[in-house]
Amino acid sequence: MKNLLFDFIVDKDSSTVFVNREFAADISLVWDAFTKQEILDQWWAPQPWVSKTIKMDFKEGGQRFYAMVGPEGQEHYSIELYTLIKPQMDIHWESYFADKDENINKDFPSSEWELKFSEQRGICKVNIVIKHKTLADLEMHIQMGFKEGFTATLNYLENLLLNLNN
Template sequence: MGNLVFDFTVDKATKTVTIVKEFAAELSLVWEAYTKQEILDQWWAPKPWESKTKVMDFEVGGRRFYAMVSPEGQEHWSIQQYTSISPKTNFKFLNAFSDKDENPQLPGSEWDLNFTDLNGTTKVHITIYNESLERMEQMIEMGFKEGFTMTLKSLEELLTNLSQK
């Protein structure tokens, strides 16, 4: 398999973060890991935090409302509003932090996730556009790169375990 690609680029001029990650797993399994609540909640938070989904309707116009929960029980809520879905190739959503009652803190960010089958390996190309440079800088200062890198490592381990079943 060799080395799998992992690239994380921040472009302040375009207010965009680009993440490219290859996984040693079949496309259908990687797609499910990003789109099924029971799998998402196993990896969509940097350890020791956990992801807890309250609502998930993976359809255009649907949403995922979830919290990242610290070991002490501190909750950080977010809403993902799905705007476009092309099965097993692409989906897009608007993401905003929110309170526990689903009141969004705008502006948010636009996520565009592309999935490519590379003969048994899957490439995920994520573009995150922020309306506001301030919000993007806040995300970066909060440790988004380190946190998301840890999160993708958790996904990689989970996919290895799921692939062996």
């Protein structure tokens, strides 16, 4: 389905990225795609990379520890600490780069993610706000290819949702 909303806005004044994306799927399926590791791992990485969840405890105070695995076997680890969960409405988490032993890597920027889910006439809209502590952190994240990678990742999610809907 074409003509679905997709905005990716970088606001340097607030060190924040705003992403608004619509999907031709009901809210429960889109929610599951963000909250169930067996679905999340099918799309949460820009190809040819893949997402591999090592452990996930989806609850407030819980976390997801995962690796982005590259085509040559290289692994980059991240931690998401869940701070707020309102089923099929909101998810907030703190995102950190880490090492394989779950130690946060302070050499890379952290960010705070806020996702809001809504549905109208069978179209689920996800509003994503990604806050960085400083403009330098935001710029580092963007220079690492975040815009291109996250855009590709959301496109993979769109295709996955179409397949899951059938």
